[in-house]
Amino acid sequence: xxxxxxxxxxxxxPPVLQAGAVVRDAQRAGWDVCLxxxxxxxxxxxxxxxxxxxxxxxPVRSHYKLPGRPDVxxxxxxxxxxxxxxxxxxxWALGLTDKFVVGFAAxxxxxxxxxxxxxxxxxxxxRHPQFSRSLETLRGAGVRVLYGEGGFVPNAPxxxxxxxxxxxLALAEASRAADSSA
Numbered sequence: 001x002x003x004x005x006x007x008x009x010x011x012x013x014p015p016v017l018q019a020g021a022v023v024r025d026a027q028r029a030g031w032d033v034c035l036x037x038x039x040x041x042x043x044x045x046x047x048x049x050x051x052x053x054x055x056x057x058x059p060v061r062s063h064y065k066l067p068g069r070p071d072v073x074x075x076x077x078x079x080x081x082x083x084x085x086x087x088x089x090x091x092w093a094l095g096l097t098d099k100f101v102v103g104f105a106a107x108x109x110x111x112x113x114x115x116x117x118x119x120x121x122x123x124x125x126x127r128h129p130q131f132s133r134s135l136e137t138l139r140g141a142g143v144r145v146l147y148g149e150g151g152f153v154p155n156a157p158x159x160x161x162x163x164x165x166x167x168x169l170a171l172a173e174a175s176r177a178a179d180s181s182a
Contacts, residue, residue: 004077004178006031009101012040013083013120014162022167034073036101037062064100076113078178081105082170083120093134109141114177118146118170123154
């Protein structure tokens with residue numbers, strides 16, 4: 001039997017710099033991991049991309065595939081969008097799919113792929129009225145959003161602690177999402 005497939009889809013917030021450790025933790029938990037990044041997150045990890053590809057056994061994707069080309073990833077069992085920036089959350093909720101990560105997540109709603117999101121925003125972004133509307137939209141579409149008590153809690157601007165990003169909570173929720181869809 002093959003391993004369940006986790007699409008780890010990250011955007012450009014400091015916890016994305018821990019992608020290698022997160023991939024390793026997910027693999028230890030039995031996942032076959034495919035890493036997708038927004039273009040900015042891919043730029044931040046540019047020097048690590050070859051190692052991340054070797055580690056995961058799959059190309060790291062930050063752009064859509066060309067029309068007519070085969071998909072280089074196996075089908076997802078579950079997708080974890082983390083860290084999900086203010087921009088990623090709002091684009092996803094509004095259906096603005098110019099980025100591969102957001103486009104996959106938006107289409108996955110309609111395909112019934114289990115989705116987990118863990119935003120990573122500062123408290124100033126969190127107070128923007130669109131952010132709470134976007135979280136409600138995603139929850140209403142069946143996305144398991146880990147935000148606030150029991151998920152990611154925002155810090156004041158400039159006081160982020162990327163080392164405290166609750167990756168274990170996000171991976172555990174991805175496992176629960178996969179188990180409940182099986």
